[in-house]
Amino acid sequence: MEVEPCENAVPTNTNPCEASESSSNADNKTHFRVCRFIMETGVKLGMHSVPVATACALYHRFFQSANLRVYEPYLVAMSAMYLAGKVEEQHLRTRDIINVCHRYLHRGSEPLELDSQFWELRDSIVQCELLILRRLNFHVSFQYPHKYLLHYLLSLKALLNRHAWARTPICETAWALLKDSYHSPLCVRHPPQHLALAVLYLALHSYGVEVPAGAVEWWQVFCEDITNSDIESIICELLQLYDMEAKCT
């Protein structure tokens, strides 16, 4: 299977400083596309939220140190999904991953024949899985913000006006924001508690829901070591992500 060429051929800029910036910008776009690929194929493969998050986290951690020009990102993504299935014990078959991914990358095409090309591709996924394990040194199980978000939402629900809660889709929005955050390496850079609080903060603000004020801010009650600027920087990164989405269509 030929995988779509990634956005490496960036038009070189005359200014070297700008060049590196635009190249990292192009990398970010590639990562965004590949993560969207992981999430969409994840849905088609029936993966739950946490294995999909694991796959994205594995992908981001891998490319934290690896060069995008050396490793094919879509292959890394496929192996990350396969590995995530093993780590989170929602086992996937390589055959299914290959077929679904092939369909995603070549819309409307026929399924792959079970020929040598198919077997080579499967071997590549297995080899690349070993490579990811090696590069991450077997640190493949992560703490997730999902469970924190759930806990925060339940606590907040008890605190807020029942009608305000019923009128506004806080839960859905926060959950969607959290899922979307995996398009970028936010999960690698921030602790899970901070990520969960930031998406909740943004969801509340989007709908103008006020949390009754106490001696300390509500988010300090949930997590002691988070500061206002932590929340702001996460939200800022999140908003850039939605900016990026517009450019990546």
Place this chain on the structure above:
Amino acid sequence: MQNLRQAATEAFHRLGLKQRHLGYEELSDLEDTTYSSEPQPHWFHTLQVRRLRVQRSRSNSDPLGGKSFEQEFQWKTGLQFGTATSYLNLEKLGEGAYATVYKGISRINGHLVALKVIRMKTEEGVPFTAIREASLLKGLKHANIVLLHDIIHTRESLTFVFEYVQTDLAQYMTQHPGGLHSHNVRIFMFQLLRGLSYIHGRRILHRDLKPQNLLISYLGELKLADFGLARSKSIPSQTYSSEVVTLWYRPPDVLLGSTDYSTALDIWGAGCIFIEMLQGAPAFPGVTDVFEQLQKIWAVLGVPTEETWPGVSELPNFKPEWFLPCEPQLFRNVWKRLGQLPYKTEDLAVQMLRAAPRDRISAQDALQHAYFNTLPPPLMHLRDTVSVFKVPGVRLEAEARDIFSPGRRVRPSLTPLTKCW
């Protein structure tokens, strides 16, 4: 029962670190003469190391032998961790569902190691159990958890390098039939609960506790091994090699189909092992299926009702009409050994073997139980990585029976000899 235990040991003999006790016969013979001038039992497995002109200190299970790493490293410069050439295979110890285990020696520092060579399947890649085991053990550093020294990657294969530990609890109980010395049981239990308390504090469940998975060093250090062999969401009844997994150590809530289990799962297993060490026979040796296993448990605890265990009737496999009516029994009437020991022994067993998972004692609380009061107090404040045998006065007692030297009491533990090196 002896045969049963042996058969079980073989049947469930899935994974290595399970070697014969070659040393022990000769050892106890040698020991009879004088105390420290003659070759000593535990020199047995250090002999090869001595040939290699490396001085070993303390135990095999101590990764650096109590010395500074730099000193050890002088031994063979140029060799690094993580490469296959740094280790020498000595003998095969056992074969498991997804790995073969060899006894090996590190050419870097001369330590004995267990090399677990993971079989890679071309179509499936790295077995998920291996991934779980490595990713969990990487973060665990505790005197009662088997230590993962190193991971060797090659293009085609994967080898985990573990500390080498001489035997396991199943073999130890086979060697000393008829129940263990109550003092030794206490030391083993303390270490087991200490290990569990450590992993539970990190939200990790072992899920597959059984005597075969508890490694015992010659000093009597107990180490939890075989992490990640059990699956987390569903506990396996069959492995991929269609080997039957024992139900003996599985709690009633899981047997009844609950998937919402937590740390109490391991506590039940530890409680079963507690009884087995005292009694010399498994606590609930079911033979065929889940229902027989449950019936064995009800025969002691009584069939649960909504009053004794709120929520039990909602569990998928709970069908009271299928069970013979049973009244709860006193543990001391079921397991005679408990009647011969102080009441607090039975009390701890009762608190660990409660049918309803939320009634079971936690590992943390169990360590504070009066049963352990007779152990030296400093045990309670050890750092994670310090072995309980570092505390003065903690040592194993001689077991009453030893099948390798029948009719004769073995010399007390080997602990005092460690000063020889």
